[in-house]
Amino acid sequence: MRTLTFSDGEGTERTWHPDGTRSAFDAFADFMEAHLDDDSTSVRVEDAETGDALVFLFEEEAVARVRGAGDGRSAYRVVDGGGAYRTLVVNFARGGFASLDRFGPWLPDLADLARARLRNAFETSPLRRTHPRELRRRLELLTRAGGRAPTTDGEVTRFGFGDGAGGTVDAWWTTGGRALLVTYDPDGALGSPDGAHAALYDGVPEDLLALARNTPAAETAGGALPAATGVFHLSGPCAMATGLVDRLRETGAEIGDTGTGRLLDPFLTGAGLTPETVARAAPGWRAEDVAAAFAETAAVPAPAPADRETLDRFCRIWADSGYNDRWDVHYVFFDGHALERTGGSRDELLRLIGTLGLERVDAPPGAATGEVWVRTDPRIDAELGRWA
Incomplete structure (x- = not known):
């Protein structure tokens, strides 16, 4: 254990020694309670021997780890709850700077931190919380309710609907469960002239980007990529495209400004979708189309x-090695494990995924090389209560 110094940026310091009666985190919590108020912006936890430090940045909802001894290099990560404070302080006291490696990803600069904060905010959105199986079903239903029909070409099905005022939602869904979803709100904060939307697609996997490029020219802006104010892909957990994240960061716009807040969220929130809820959210759609959509759209098989x-x-x-993500959309295995640490269990898991016909998806950016993400399945869910 290391001797730590706590400071608040206002000249107040307190030293914690490992041979005392209080734990490192309890002493840290005492310092926070005694010296920090609503105007405080940061608190520093420093290794008294090396000068390495943790700096909690309250306004940025982040933490920095800083090398001491004249090095000064900093790396950042988003703090997603009070539990992270305890984890980081306790491990820093036990193992110092290097012990924090596994609690990343640690980002090299504030620009990357801003991107991570936006992605973290998206984690609580209705789009991210909706299971892809249910999202696909609702997109099919809404396509029909809006007066169109889904179209299938080979292994790809296209869905789409509009609000009658220029706003649109389009999606391309492969038989393997990978998908691209694009929103366009011409009157929103991210509305832009034709051609200025292409950068929003940066970071979309090439196989999914090709689906949008193959859209008939008459249905796109300029015959290239569809006009967009929001671009999301389901190659792994539903995520915003990197280009969209950068646009949000540059403009200060919010995730709802992508068009999801007005065009999609009303159909994803609440206990279920009914003809009445659809009619309220889309008053311009014909009642007979809405009724037919519910009659024609099958439940998830x-x-x-x-x-x-x-x-x-x-x-x-x-x-032994997994858990469900916060929305019960994915099983996550070998969290934080490098590939070489997973052993034969990972190979067996991959075989079982194939045997059961489960949908394995890409792990999120920054995940450890051994992590495996799999979409949840009702057959498995029915059994997990016996194993929790």
Whole structure:
């Protein structure tokens, strides 16, 4: 354990020694309570021997780790709750600067931190919280309710609807579960002249970008990529395109300004979608189209049963090395593990994913090389209560 110095940027300091009666975090919490108020912007936790430090930045909702001894290099990460304070302080006291590596990703500058904060904010959005199976079903229903029909070309189905005032939602969905979703709100904060939208697609995987490029020219702005104020891809957990994140950062706009807040969220929030809720959210749609959409859109089909041994083997690995993400949309395995640390269990898991016909998706940016993300499945969910 290391001797730590706490300071508040206003000249107040307190030193904690590991041989005392208070734990490092309890002493840190005492310091916070005694010396910080609503106007405080930061607090520093410094290794008394090396000069390495943790700096909690309250306005940025972030923490920096700083090398001491004249180095001065800083790296940043988003703080997503009070529990992160405890984790970081305790591990810093035990193992110093290097012990924080596994609590990243640590970002090299404030611009990357701003991007991470936007992505973190998106985590609580209705679009991110909606399971892709249910999102696909609702997009199909809304396409029909808006007076159109889904179109399928090979392994790709296209959905889309408009609000009658120039706002549109379009989506391309592959049979493998990968998808691209584009919103366009011409009157929103991100509305831009034709051609200025292309940069919003930066960072979309090439296979998904190709789906939008193949859209008939008559249905796009300039025959290139569809006009957009919001670009989202489901190659892994639903995410904003890097180009969209950069536009939000540059303009100071909010995620709802992408068009999701007006065009999509009303159909994703609440307990369920009914003809009445659709009619309220889209008063310009014809009642007969809405009624027909509910009659024609099937429920999400139940997956084929799996044998008991295969289910048990999958659930055993989940119990040992996995958990559900915060919205129960994904099973996450080997969180924070480098590939070489996962051993044979990861190879077995990948075989079981194939046998069960589950949808494995790309791990999020910054995830450890050994992590495996899989969309949740009702067959597995029904069993996990016995393994939790």
